[in-house]
Structures are given as structure tokens and as C-alpha cells.
Amino acid sequence: MLKRRNKKKLTVGQLIAFIVVFAVFFLFAVTLIYPMLWALLNSFKTNAEYFDDPFKFPEIWQFKNYVKVFDKLSVRTSYGTQVGLLGMFANSIWLSLCGSVLTVFSSTMVAYVVAKYDFRMKNFIYGLAIFIMIIPIVGNLPAQYKLYSDLHLRNSPLILITYTGGFGFNFIVLYGFFKNVSWSYAEAAFVDGAKNLRVFLSIMLPLAMPAIAALFVIQVVGLWNDYMTPLMYLGDFPTLSSGLYRFKTIMESGGSTDYPVYFAGILLATIPILVLFAFFSETIMQNTVAGGLKG
Amino acid sequence: MQIRQSKKFWKKKQRLFIIGMLSLALINFAIFWVYVNIQSIVMAFQDPGTGAFSFINFKTLFDALGHGRPLVDNPQVFSVDAIVNTLIFFAVSLFFITPVSFVFSYFLYKKIWGYKVFRVVFFLPSIISVVVLTSLFGYMFSTKGIVTEIFMWLTGSETTPIFFGEERYALTCLILYNIWTGFGTNIILFSGAMSRIPEELMEYNKLEGVGFARELVQFVAPLIWPTFSTVIIFACVGIFNASGPILFFTTGNFRTNTISYWIFAQVYQAGGIPEYAAAVGLFFTAIGVPFVMVVKWLLGKVGQDVEY
Numbered sequence: 001m002l003k004r005r006n007k008k009k010l011t012v013g014q015l016i017a018f019i020v021v022f023a024v025f026f027l028f029a030v031t032l033i034y035p036m037l038w039a040l041l042n043s044f045k046t047n048a049e050y051f052d053d054p055f056k057f058p059e060i061w062q063f064k065n066y067v068k069v070f071d072k073l074s075v076r077t078s079y080g081t082q083v084g085l086l087g088m089f090a091n092s093i094w095l096s097l098c099g100s101v102l103t104v105f106s107s108t109m110v111a112y113v114v115a116k117y118d119f120r121m122k123n124f125i126y127g128l129a130i131f132i133m134i135i136p137i138v139g140n141l142p143a144q145y146k147l148y149s150d151l152h153l154r155n156s157p158l159i160l161i162t163y164t165g166g167f168g169f170n171f172i173v174l175y176g177f178f179k180n181v182s183w184s185y186a187e188a189a190f191v192d193g194a195k196n197l198r199v200f201l202s203i204m205l206p207l208a209m210p211a212i213a214a215l216f217v218i219q220v221v222g223l224w225n226d227y228m229t230p231l232m233y234l235g236d237f238p239t240l241s242s243g244l245y246r247f248k249t250i251m252e253s254g255g256s257t258d259y260p261v262y263f264a265g266i267l268l269a270t271i272p273i274l275v276l277f278a279f280f281s282e283t284i285m286q287n288t289v290a291g292g293l294k295g
Numbered sequence: 296m297q298i299r300q301s302k303k304f305w306k307k308k309q310r311l312f313i314i315g316m317l318s319l320a321l322i323n324f325a326i327f328w329v330y331v332n333i334q335s336i337v338m339a340f341q342d343p344g345t346g347a348f349s350f351i352n353f354k355t356l357f358d359a360l361g362h363g364r365p366l367v368d369n370p371q372v373f374s375v376d377a378i379v380n381t382l383i384f385f386a387v388s389l390f391f392i393t394p395v396s397f398v399f400s401y402f403l404y405k406k407i408w409g410y411k412v413f414r415v416v417f418f419l420p421s422i423i424s425v426v427v428l429t430s431l432f433g434y435m436f437s438t439k440g441i442v443t444e445i446f447m448w449l450t451g452s453e454t455t456p457i458f459f460g461e462e463r464y465a466l467t468c469l470i471l472y473n474i475w476t477g478f479g480t481n482i483i484l485f486s487g488a489m490s491r492i493p494e495e496l497m498e499y500n501k502l503e504g505v506g507f508a509r510e511l512v513q514f515v516a517p518l519i520w521p522t523f524s525t526v527i528i529f530a531c532v533g534i535f536n537a538s539g540p541i542l543f544f545t546t547g548n549f550r551t552n553t554i555s556y557w558i559f560a561q562v563y564q565a566g567g568i569p570e571y572a573a574a575v576g577l578f579f580t581a582i583g584v585p586f587v588m589v590v591k592w593l594l595g596k597v598g599q600d601v602e603y
Binding site: 011013014017018021022025026028029031032033034035036038039051054055106107109110112113117119121125128132133134135136137138139140141142143144145146147161162164165166167195196197200221224225227228231232240241242244245248262266269270273274277281 | 440542
């Protein structure tokens with residue numbers, strides 16, 4: 001009976017609303033997908049064909065553009081060497097993976113201790129985490145740039161130490177998670193003689209792994225796409241984001257203009273993140289949920 | 296005696312563990328947040344030439360604001376344009392992107408035809424690099440792009456517009472880009488919150504013949520209020536950081552400068568004055584902090600958390 005009621009048809013007004021919204025959704029989705037397909041089509045053309053008509057199908061499909069891109073798409077470092085697409089891939093990988101490990105692990109440590117232990121600074125640290133998130137700081141970039149330069153973090157993998165901040169969105173999510181985990185597991189382990197670190201590593205971390213994995217994936221996507229940090233601080237370690245931007249700037253300011261090869265490059269740069277998304281889309285979507293900000 | 300000593304030892308170990316777990320994040324916070332922000336305040340009061348304590352940066356800022364809108368556009372110079380544009384981006388985000396995302400999420404939640412595909416497609420701009428997105432968007436708006444073709448067909452214009460190269464179009468195109476890419480994360484946040492609404496409530500509305508609009512405003516919005524207020528607070532937190540991807544399209548030319556882009560350019564490009572940029576940043580932080588606090592307080596008054 002209830003099932004039959006559930007399938008109650010839409011009213012005429014609701015059906016019209018559905019049709020209108022569906023049309024809007026469809027058109028908006030087309031605007032998002034069309035540029036990708038357009039770039040894909042043009043990535044198989046010669047440069048002359050692209051300039052002749054960017055909407056026409058290629059006469060001969062230039063699959064070799066996807067080979068050429070590894071040779072042609074490169075940017076120069078301050079010491080004169082060229083970093084190609086593979087080098088950019090490598091830089092994107094170490095920056096996004098190591099940065100994500102450090103960020104998420106640091107947040108996990110702070111969130112666990114604040115959620116599960118009683119100590120004097122507990123409420124202050126929680127309040128601090130919320131405060132940092134909601135305070136609109138504008139323009140500390142000059143001071144940040146100066147500090148990174150003074151500490152020789154610019155153009156160095158040492159920049160990774162800046163990713164050890166344990167607060168922010170990751171902290172809030174993990175704090176909520178640990179708050180809801182039963183402490184009886186830990187108590188049982190303490191009775192058996194386990195130390196604090198052992199309880200954290202062997203009991204609490206495995207329990208939190210789904211949340212940690214989700215945050216890790218979200219973090220990887222964010223760092224993979226981050227162009228600001230590599231542009232500002234890692235000129236000699238161009239990632240795919242910053243490298244493609246620099247290549248495009250050089251290309252459009254009079255360098256070798258091979259647009260189809262550039263399109264091949266941007267599509268190749270997008271593949272890893274789309275694959276990651278395909279595998280973890282549910283995880284990403286289920287964990288990108290915000291509750292209220294208390295405090 | 297032995298038990299007390301053992302307890303003391305245990306407490307000491309626990310304290311060491313807590314310190315160890317917090318130290319990395321706290322050191323990072325002290326250096327890269329506290330020190331950077333203190334340094335930023337110090338820089339704001341430094342004479343760019345001599346480094347001596349001075350109010351010259353603030354004097355320059357107030358002079359720039361006092362002159363109103365400059366006659367000639369110069370992205371290197373901070374002007375009222377940057378403030379106006381920043382507020383336009385903020386308003387679009389708060390009053391257009393946020394409510395539209397909410398409505399979009401509602402219809403995805405109501406399982407409109409193809410909702411699973413739409414949800415993934417709408418989220419794509421949140422996972423694809425800005426560099427890629429701006430490239431693709433830019434080519435659509437280039438002289439050979441489809442938007443240009445449609446625009447010329449619709450307006451009957453014979454001269455090809457240069458969307459990101461003319462003052463009358465550039466800012467609008469940047470706003471369009473922000474809208475085009477702005478729904479993804481909000482939709483996921485709203486959809487996540489809506490998915491936690493008890494089905495029985497929605498079922499009751501259905502049986503009572505409650506329409507979409509009423510359900511959206513009177514039932515869904517209050518039920519997901521914590522998420523709604525969080526999205527609004529984050530929009531407000533980003534008030535003076537709100538900008539389009541100006542670096543990729545106009546580099547601040549054609550009157551498209553914003554506060555945050557201008558500050559970035561002062562650091563990234565040669566010839567910038569970091570001390571002046573720090574002063575501009577400090578000035579707008581001083582406005583932004585009370586603004587966010589008031590908004591947060593108001594949101595707390597307007598809606599209340601609902602337990603379900």
C-alpha cells in the first residue's frame with residue numbers, strides 16, 4: 001500500500017516544473033561537456049585545420065599529437081633546463097600525494113587528541129580551528145612570500161612542510177568522526193597494556209580509515225589542481241596546472257602556436273583526476289558534507 | 296603509594312603523547328599563520344622605500360579611494376574598481392550561485408530524470424583544474440569560439456567581439472565563468488544535507504499535496520539550515536577574496552581587477568609594492584572580520600538547528 005502511494009504520479013504543475021528544470025539541467029550539462037568534446041576533437045587536428053575551422057572534423061586524425069605533446073609541451077626552469085609533460089606529471093604526483101598525506105595525517109592527529117583526551121587547551125584548540133576557518137584574512141600573501149623566501153622554501157620540495165597544518169576542513173570532519181567513535185575499544189586496549197600511541201595507530205586509525213581515505217582523495221584533487229602554490233613558489237618544479245598555464249602564456253605571446261598539441265596536453269592532464277573521480281566519486285560526494293559551524 | 300606513582304607516571308605519559316600529537320600542527324600554525332599574519336601587519340606599517348614605521352601605505356590607499364573611479368584603467372594601481380568588482384563577484388556568489396545551487400540540489404534530490412548523470416556532470420568543474428577550465432571557456436569565447444558565433448548571429452553584429460579584450464564585455468564574461476563553474480561544490484553540500492532528511496517527512500508532504508516551491512522553502516530549507524548557514528558563512532568569509540580567475544583571462548585589465556587579484560599581482564609580478572598590498576589586505580580584513588561575525592550571529596538568530 002505504502003509502495004503504491006510512493007509511486008503516486010506527479011501533478012500537472014509538478015510535471016511542468018520537472019520538464020522545465022530538466023531542460024535547464026540538460027542545457028547546462030551540455031555547456032559543461034561540449035568544451036571537453038570540442039577540445040578532444042581539435043586535439044586530433046593539424047594546427048592549420050584548427051585555424052581553418054575549429055568545428056569541423058579532422059580530415060586525417062592526428063593521433064600523433066598525443067605523442068608530440070610529450071616532446072613539445074615544456075617550460076623552462078630558472079637554471080635553463082626544460083621540464084616536459086612527464087616531468088610535470090611527476091611534480092604533480094609528489095606534490096599532491098605527499099602534501100595530502102601530511103595534511104590529512106596532521107589533521108588526524110590533532111582531531112583525535114582534541115576529540116578523545118581531556119586537557120587544558122582542548123576547547124581553545126577546537127575554537128581556534130573554527131576561528132581560522134571563518135576569519136576572512138585578506139592579503140597576507142606578501143608576508144607569506146617573504147617568509148617562504150627567507151626559509152628557502154621556494155623552489156624546494158621542502159615546501160611540503162607548509163602542508164602540516166592540522167586545522168581547517170579536515171580537522172572538523174575528523175573531529176566529528178572521532179567524537180562518535182566509542183572509547184570502549186581504547187579502554188579495553190589500555191587494560192591489556194597498550195600505550196596511547198599504539199591505541200591510536202592500531203585501533204583508532206583503522207576505524208577512521210574510510211573518513212581519512214575520503215579526505216585524502218579530496219585533498220589530492222585539490223592539490224593536483226592547485227596552480228597558485230606552484231606558480232608562486234615552485235617555478236623550477238612546474239606541475240601540470242602551473243606548467244600548462246606557463247606553456248599557454250608562452251604560446252599565446254608568440255611562442256610556437258600548436259593549439260591541437262596544447263589541447264592534447266590539457267586532456268591528458270585531466271585524465272588522472274577523472275580516473276580518480278570515477279573510482280571515488282561516491283566517496284567524495286558522501287564526504288563533502290558540511291554541518292553547522294559551532295563556536 | 297605505588298598506585299599513586301603509577302597514576303602520575305601514566306598522566307605524564309599521556310601529557311607527552313598529547314604534546315607529541317599536537318606539536319606538528321601547532322608549530323605549523325605558529326609559523327605559517329601567526330607569524331605570517333603578524334608580519335603582514337608589520338609590513339602594512341612599513342615605508343616601502345626605507346622600511347621605517349609609517350602610515351604612508353594607508354595614506355596612499357585612502358587617497359586612491361578618495362579619487363573615486365579612475366578615468367584611465369591601470370591594473371597596477373589600486374582603485375575603487377577593484378572594490379566594486381569584488382563586491383559584484385561576492386553578490387553573484389551569495390545571491391545567485393548559492394540559491395540556484397539550492398534549487399538544483401532540490402530537484403536532484405527529487406530524483407529528476409537523469410539525476411545521477413547530472414550530479415556527476417555538475418560536479419566536474421570542482422575536480423577539473425582551473426587551468427583546463429579557463430582554457431576551454433576562453434576558447435568558447437574566442438574569436439573562433441561557439442559563443443562568439445552565437446552572439447554574432449543573435450545580435451546581427453558584423454564586428455567580432457573580443458570578449459576578454461574589451462571593457463564592456465570582460466567583467467560580464469568573468470562573472471559568467473564564475474557561474475558556470477560555481478555550482479558543483481554547493482550542489483554536493485546541499486544534496487548531502489537533503490539526503491539525510493527523513494523520507495517519512497517528504498512522503499507526508501507528497502500525500503498532503505505540498506507543491507515543490509512550498510516544500511523547498513518551508514520544509515527543506517529549515518531542515519538543512521546548518522548546511523545553508525555554513526555555505527553562506529563561507530561565501531562571506533571569501534567576500535574580499537572573491538574573484539574570477541582573472542590571471543587566466545584579463546590579468547586585471549579592462550577594469551576587471553579585484554582586491555585579491557591586485558594583491559596577488561603585487562607579489563607575483565615585477566614592480567609590485569608588497570608593503571602597500573599588505574596595508575590594503577589589513578584594511579579589508581578589518582572590515583571583513585566584524586562583517587562575518589555579524590552574519591554568523593544573524594544566521595544563528597534567523598534559523599535554528601533541527602534535530603531529526
